[in-house]
Amino acid sequence: MSVENDLNTAANLLHVWTQEATTPEPERLDVRIDVADLLAAVKTLHDAHWGYLSAITGLDLGAEAGELEVLYHFCEGAAVVTLRVRTPRTDPSVPSLYPIIPMVTVYERELIEMFGVEVTDTPDPSRLFLPDDWPEGVYPLRKDFDIADAAREA
Amino acid sequence: MQSKIDKFTIPIGPQHPALKEPGHFEFSVDGEIVTDASVRLGYVHRGIEKGTEGRNWVQSLYLLERICGICSHVHATAYCLGVEKLAGVEVPPRAQAIRVLVAELERVHSHMLWLGVAAHEAGFDTLFMYSWRDRETVMNLLEGITGNRVNYSANVLGGVKCDISAEQDEAIRQGVDFLEERTRHYLEVVTSDMMFLRRTRGVATTPKAQARELGLIGPTGRASGISHDVRVDAPYAAYDIYPVKLITATAGDLEARFIVRINELFESYRVIRQILDTLPEGELTVRMPRRIKEGETVSRVEAPRGELFYFIKSNGTDTPERIKVRTPTLPNMASVLVLAIGHQLADIPMILTGIDPCFSCNDRMVVVKDSGGDNRAMTWEALRQYGIEYYR
Numbered sequence: 001m002s003v004e005n006d007l008n009t010a011a012n013l014l015h016v017w018t019q020e021a022t023t024p025e026p027e028r029l030d031v032r033i034d035v036a037d038l039l040a041a042v043k044t045l046h047d048a049h050w051g052y053l054s055a056i057t058g059l060d061l062g063a064e065a066g067e068l069e070v071l072y073h074f075c076e077g078a079a080v081v082t083l084r085v086r087t088p089r090t091d092p093s094v095p096s097l098y099p100i101i102p103m104v105t106v107y108e109r110e111l112i113e114m115f116g117v118e119v120t121d122t123p124d125p126s127r128l129f130l131p132d133d134w135p136e137g138v139y140p141l142r143k144d145f146d147i148a149d150a151a152r153e154a
Numbered sequence: 155m156q157s158k159i160d161k162f163t164i165p166i167g168p169q170h171p172a173l174k175e176p177g178h179f180e181f182s183v184d185g186e187i188v189t190d191a192s193v194r195l196g197y198v199h200r201g202i203e204k205g206t207e208g209r210n211w212v213q214s215l216y217l218l219e220r221i222c223g224i225c226s227h228v229h230a231t232a233y234c235l236g237v238e239k240l241a242g243v244e245v246p247p248r249a250q251a252i253r254v255l256v257a258e259l260e261r262v263h264s265h266m267l268w269l270g271v272a273a274h275e276a277g278f279d280t281l282f283m284y285s286w287r288d289r290e291t292v293m294n295l296l297e298g299i300t301g302n303r304v305n306y307s308a309n310v311l312g313g314v315k316c317d318i319s320a321e322q323d324e325a326i327r328q329g330v331d332f333l334e335e336r337t338r339h340y341l342e343v344v345t346s347d348m349m350f351l352r353r354t355r356g357v358a359t360t361p362k363a364q365a366r367e368l369g370l371i372g373p374t375g376r377a378s379g380i381s382h383d384v385r386v387d388a389p390y391a392a393y394d395i396y397p398v399k400l401i402t403a404t405a406g407d408l409e410a411r412f413i414v415r416i417n418e419l420f421e422s423y424r425v426i427r428q429i430l431d432t433l434p435e436g437e438l439t440v441r442m443p444r445r446i447k448e449g450e451t452v453s454r455v456e457a458p459r460g461e462l463f464y465f466i467k468s469n470g471t472d473t474p475e476r477i478k479v480r481t482p483t484l485p486n487m488a489s490v491l492v493l494a495i496g497h498q499l500a501d502i503p504m505i506l507t508g509i510d511p512c513f514s515c516n517d518r519m520v521v522v523k524d525s526g527g528d529n530r531a532m533t534w535e536a537l538r539q540y541g542i543e544y545y546r
């Protein structure tokens with residue numbers, strides 16, 4: 001199947017939950033969905049055997065926007081479909097994909113510790129990369145985390 | 155008195171000063187059999203993703219290249235391809251071909267390094283010594299082309315910094331001829347040596363369905379019949395001009411992973427020769443803007459260990475807004491935890507090595523009895539020895 005066909009298939013599968021769909025590059029499809037629809041959308045892709053979950057990216061949109069964005073990248077051949085969900089910066093939370101994709105735990109552990117996003121019902125929320133003595137509530141990939149400040153305090 | 159069955163938890167890791175990437179595993183065992191496993195990484199976490207947000211696009215290249223000492227070139231390639239896409243810059247064909255050439259030489263060195271490490275873990279030190287001796291050939295070639303044995307720094311934004319001279323062309327051909335002959339020998343050894351096969355055949359067998367569920371990628375997945383290879387699925391750089399053949403196997407055990415990786419070496423040799431035969435003439439670089447247009451891109455390349463994923467976001471300045479890197483070892487590492495269960499403790503070194511992790515030997519290991527007391531220390535070396543003795 002060509003990239004175009006793959007992307008069309010995905011667009012149709014995700015149609016019901018799509019808030020906004022864009023094609024920033026020829027082989028990519030970005031689909032904005034609501035956090036509440038995430039599991040249903042992922043399950044649909046998964047059940048249709050559309051690609052595999054390649055990575056989860058966290059984005060801090062900044063204090064002004066007041067939101068974090070979580071990107072779930074699925075790849076099928078050359079096609080990349082990204083599910084984008086937004087969650088408030090003050091109390092960020094996304095559901096765990098563990099019931100659908102069990103291998104997701106390592107990605108979710110990274111998201112939790114780097115962005116402070118709560119991943120509900122993930123089986124293992126323990127730290128994966130950060131040191132044991134890393135302070136609670138400090139999330140290094142948030143935009144307001146400054147390495148120089150942290151080094152001075154330590 | 156009622157005897158209580160003690161469950162042992164065996165922590166392995168995290169540190170070894172001489173080796174590149176430490177990790178920490180905890181294996182619960184019931185007698186010899188592993189019943190549970192967990193992993194803790196991050197002992198070499200350096201905050202590189204965050205680091206790029208405080209550096210300009212050029213500085214970030216050199217930082218990202220240092221994520222991995224074995225496959226530095228693929229990191230730089232993934233990053234450069236992504237940034238060039240964002241900038242809308244067309245890189246000259248000669249530069250793209252040289253990128254692929256160096257990438258395949260790097261794959262040869264990485265696979266041979268792994269072959270040696272895996273043989274060593276199985277107690278087959280003759281094979282280890284031979285494969286590492288032969289690997290020097292490709293290390294010398296890489297040094298000849300780029301000036302460096304590790305962190306080659308062949309890429310710059312907008313092209314490559316090194317050309318292939320007529321002498322280098324000849325040296326590469328000779329080196330590849332020698333390595334090809336040696337590789338044939340290795341393929342024969344790993345598929346016929348009975349002692350070695352006892353450590354690999356039928357060990358950590360992962361059927362295709364399970365491999366898909368575990369999210370195995372790269373040669374580890376291809377040994378279970380997962381037909382993914384970014385070079386084939388989504389050809390980047392010059393892989394559309396120099397296509398590679400997808401190498402897979404069906405057995406899904408450690409032996410299949412040896413066969414897949416060794417067969418990939420032959421494919422690399424073929425591509426290297428083809429590039430030398432038809433290397434396009436022309437410039438090595440184009441001008442890159444200092445500021446990169448606002449936008450987001452995904453850049454995927456096939457590292458020696460599997461798909462390497464980059465997400466790059468630019469805010470229109472000379473500094474990246476966000477760079478996300480997902481290395482191939484992460485999804486593969488998770489599989490070790492599942493595959494270890496039900497296997498002998500003695501098989502653990504081989505199962506770990508089977509995914510070709512960017513994690514190596516750990517020199518500190520403690521066996522702890524749950525109820526406390528009776529602790530004894532055991533090194534990774536001792537565990538390796540234990541595995542070898544067990545199968546003697």
